[in-house]
Amino acid sequence: MLDIRGATCPGPIVEARKLLNGMRKGEVLELISNCPGIRADVRSWVKATGLELIDSRERTPGEHQFYIRKR
Numbered sequence: 001m002l003d004i005r006g007a008t009c010p011g012p013i014v015e016a017r018k019l020l021n022g023m024r025k026g027e028v029l030e031l032i033s034n035c036p037g038i039r040a041d042v043r044s045w046v047k048a049t050g051l052e053l054i055d056s057r058e059r060t061p062g063e064h065q066f067y068i069r070k071r
Contacts, residue, residue: 001030009035013045023070028054031066042066
């Protein structure tokens with residue numbers, strides 16, 4: 001799990017990429033962020049890199065949780 005609340009964009013994506021680089025195919029990363037614009041950033045990033053966005057939800061207003069699978 002990567003809880004990166006408080007970090008500004010693109011920090012959450014940069015940190016998630018670092019963690020995913022060390023993960024094996026099929027493993028899932030849980031990412032939590034309250035960065036404005038994170039929803040659009042994550043969707044674009046997974047599409048561009050071939051990752052799989054399994055689920056995303058708004059935990060509280062402005063705080064988002066994502067489950068991303070490495071392919």
